[in-house]
Amino acid sequence: MASIAANSESRISVNSFSLPKFPPLKYFSRRSSNIRTNDLPLEEGAIGAWSLWGVIYAITFATIPLAYVYILLILFREVCRAFPETLLEPLLQAAAQQEGFILPNLVYFMETHSSRLVEVWCIVEGIFFVVLKLQIQYLQCKDTLEASLSAAPLMDMHERAILWERMMDATDPNTISFLCGWFFDCELEEISKYDVTDFCTWCMFESRQQEHLTSEEMEQLQEFIDDVEYRISILLHGTLDEEEVEDDDANDDDSFSSLGLGSAKDDSQKRATLPRRYRPPPKQWFRFPESTSDEEPTFFTNLYENYKRRYEQYTLGTAHPVQGFRNFVAEAEENALATASQMYQAAYSSVVSPEMDKQLTAYTHATKVQLQEAWDSCRKDRLEMADFVSNRSTQIRKQLKGYRTLLHRMIQENARVPSQQMAHIMRQITQCNEAMERVEKNAMDGFGTAMGFARRNLPTVRLSSSREPSRYAKYNL
Incomplete structure (x- = not known):
């Protein structure tokens, strides 16, 4: 370092x-994820796997499959010894007469040339590898947060x-x-x-x-x-x-x-700050690059919540921001439409025949029905997604607020609170944040489905994508 x-x-x-x-x-x-070391970069000048200990480590783990094969041969030899008349003697006779190659010769080799030292080494290495894997799994299952809180x-x-x-x-x-x-x-x-x-x-x-x-x-x-x-x-x-x-x-x-x-x-x-003392200001301030990581990824969630809120306001008739001006514009628009409709009907009747008018009317009616059905379906889907996003996010926020309040009380009385209970509350807070991320992902998918082709043209800004900090200190590499 x-x-x-x-x-x-x-x-x-x-x-x-x-x-x-x-x-x-x-x-x-x-x-939570498994701790791993294969993503760690090598230090400058490091030899890596070609060092002396690296070669010994690689050879040791490369011989583990051979050790297990040898253990199987030992077990097969012991089974043959347990049944000498039916297994051991016929196989040894076949090996002596060269009537077989694989099993008879393997049994003959294990009976005559097997070394007790090699057998012990294979058994020890096989047991060591199993214990090593079990120990790794045990360490992976331990809660590092709880261990840190209980340490002091x-x-x-x-x-x-x-x-x-x-x-x-x-x-x-x-x-x-x-x-x-x-x-x-x-x-x-x-x-x-x-x-x-x-x-x-x-x-x-x-x-x-x-x-x-x-x-x-x-x-x-x-x-x-x-x-x-x-x-x-x-x-x-x-x-x-x-x-x-x-x-x-x-x-x-x-x-x-x-x-x-x-x-x-x-x-x-x-009491929350360091002791006050005068320190001369620098000639120029250095600031770390800011990012949007401190903000919760709730862009599409807020979009659906605002959509539901406005829909309910206009449905219930509670939204009257500029009622007088809207009435004036609506009245003027109605008069203009009536005048334009009269002019259009006069010109239309002079140009289009009655038979063609019937066909155009039927076609217009069918098109209008299809458009109305498509709009109702789209609006229904949007409202369903908005209801789901709004209800789910509200529920998660309430849970998160309760967990934070409880955690604040626990930290104030940390001497009397078990570390296991405090770690459990912290994990619940993390799960609530992850649930909010999933709600945001569902809202983004629903928005893309509702907009159709517009999803391909969405800006490449990572509004809801998240990159988590590494388990080690490697962030930007």
Whole structure:
């Protein structure tokens, strides 16, 4: 990690920092998945599988199938020994007379040339591989969140702020190299704000996720991110001189007097921040690229909810935003249509014959009926989807609000709440967020079905697609 951090720091220059041109990453929640290592990149200069231990590891696992085959031969030999008159002696005689090749010779080889040391080694390796797989499955089934919560009591806001200060003092000269090294030597300008937020949530809030934090903890998390940006700004651009600071008194709101960035707070809020002290403002601020990851993916859900709300308003007659002007326009439109209808009938009767008029009337009536049926079907489908989306999202929001309220009380009384119960509530919050994502996906599919060809022309903006943070620190690679 040290070599990665050093190489990362050597490539960093002041002129290389600018907002990235690529679209920001978007992910909402981290679902449970198996921990794996095949997606980890190799460190610089690493040999990988061709190192000494890599070759030994590969050979050991390559011989496991041979060990199981040899174990089967041992079992077959023991079965033959259990029935010497019916199995063992006839097979040995056949091998001596060369009347067979496979089974007789295998039994003869196992009886005469098998080594006790090889048999023990095969049995031990076979048992070890089975135990290894069972142990991996056991570790995969363990709840990492519950294990983290049960390891130690939850820190309060003041303890977490003091711990953050000590961490920053320890890594102050190497803040950039440490951060880039954590993200596998990723360029600093390619690390989004949500990446750093997720990393700080994991390391400072007991391996929890952002959706498991209370409002006060979210404010403290934002202060941590502001502190990181301040320290990076100082390392990249330096601090202002005293004369420049005096000239910039009008911009004192941006001076970094505390992690709260200058706003006055009461005594209850001061406990959530770091100790106040004056820190000179940087010459130029560095900010991590913003993204829309903090927003819930509810574009199509809100679209259907607004559609249902407006439909109910107009159906019940409760929507009268400009009733007088609408009546005036409707009356004028009715008069204009009546005048145009009279002119059209006079011109139509002089040009079209009665027989053709009957055919056109029948065709028009059939077309009108088909269009009306198509519209009723489309409106019914839209209303059904709108009802489903609205009812389901309302139910999930109520559940999510209740779980968050309960979690807030548990965190306030964490010493008396079992870690298993707290982890269960956090998992319920994650499941509610995942359910909201599924509702959004259904709403998007329903919108595409209702619009038909328009779905192909939808913008490529990832309105509801989500990319989750990796189980390791590899985000942007």
